[in-house]
Amino acid sequence: RLDDKKANVMLEVVTNENTKDDIFSIVTLGESDLKKLGKLVQEKNFSAILNAATILLQQQRETEADFHHKYEIGTYIEKLIREKLSKELQNRVSFGDNETETTNIQGGQDIVIFLDKNPVYFIEVKSRWNSQNSVSMSKLQLQRAVEENRRYALCTVDITRYPGKNDRYKLSTDEILPLTKFVTNIGDTIKPLIEDNLEAEKHQEKSIHLIEYRGIIPQDIIQRGNDFKSFIEILFTIITEKT
Incomplete structure (x- = not known):
C-alpha cells in the first residue's frame, strides 16, 4: 500500500503551489550539482x-x-559639477577612485576630485x-576623514528608506x-575618538598600536x-575657491 501511495505523495509535493517552483528548481539541476546537494x-x-x-x-x-x-x-557628481564649471575649469578638474587612481593616495575614500592633478576633495560612499x-x-577611512576634515564627506545611501517595489539591489x-546624505563635517565629529591614536602612530613607530578598528x-x-543638491553647491564652492 505504501509503495502504491509513493507516486501520489510525490505528485502532491511537486504540484503544491507553495513549493512547486522550488522543487522544480532542484530537479532541473545538473547531475553533478544534484549529487552535491544530495550529499549536503x-x-x-x-x-x-x-x-x-x-x-x-x-x-x-x-x-x-x-x-x-x-x-x-x-x-552623477562629476556630471553636475562639470555642468557648473567653466570650460577652462573643466579641463583642470578630474575625478578618480581607489581602483584607477595613479597617485600615492591609498584607500580611505571611494571618490577623489582633483584640480590640476592635486586632490581637493574626498568622498567615501556607504550603503545601509x-x-x-x-x-x-x-580605521583608514576614519583617519582620512580626520586628516582631511575640511575636504572629506561621508556619503550614505540608506536603502532601508526606499519606498518602491523595484529590485533594491x-x-x-x-x-x-x-x-x-552627505556628512561634510564627519572628520570633526570623530576626531576626539581617534586623535590620540593618530598622534601615537605619528611619533612612536615601534610602540604598541591598533591594527584595525x-x-x-x-x-x-x-x-x-x-x-544631493546642497552637497553639489558646497563642492562647487570648494573647487572654485581653489582656483
Whole structure:
C-alpha cells in the first residue's frame, strides 16, 4: 500500500503551489550539482550550512550593489559639477577612485576630485541595508576623514528608506539620490575618538598600536547631512575657491 501511495505523495509535493517552483528548481539541476546537494542534505548540520550560504549570498548581492551605488553617485557628481564649471575649469578638474587612481593616495575614500592633478576633495560612499544597523567606517577611512576634515564627506545611501517595489539591489540613479546624505563635517565629529591614536602612530613607530578598528556612525548624524543638491553647491564652492 505504501509503495502504491509513493507516486501520489510525490505528485502532491511537486504540484503544491507553495513549493512547486522550488522543487522544480532542484530537479532541473545538473547531475553533478544534484549529487552535491544530495550529499549536503544528508549532513547533520545541513540547516546551518544552508543558513551560512544564504548569508554569504546576501553579502555578495550587497557588495555588488555597493559598487553600483558608488559608480552611479560618482558619475552623477562629476556630471553636475562639470555642468557648473567653466570650460577652462573643466579641463583642470578630474575625478578618480581607489581602483584607477595613479597617485600615492591609498584607500580611505571611494571618490577623489582633483584640480590640476592635486586632490581637493574626498568622498567615501556607504550603503545601509539593515534598519537595525548603521554604517561603519574602517580605521583608514576614519583617519582620512580626520586628516582631511575640511575636504572629506561621508556619503550614505540608506536603502532601508526606499519606498518602491523595484529590485533594491538594482536601483536607478533617480531612485538612489533621494536616499543619499552627505556628512561634510564627519572628520570633526570623530576626531576626539581617534586623535590620540593618530598622534601615537605619528611619533612612536615601534610602540604598541591598533591594527584595525571600526567606527559606527549614528543615524542621527547621517540624517543631519546634506542632500544631493546642497552637497553639489558646497563642492562647487570648494573647487572654485581653489582656483
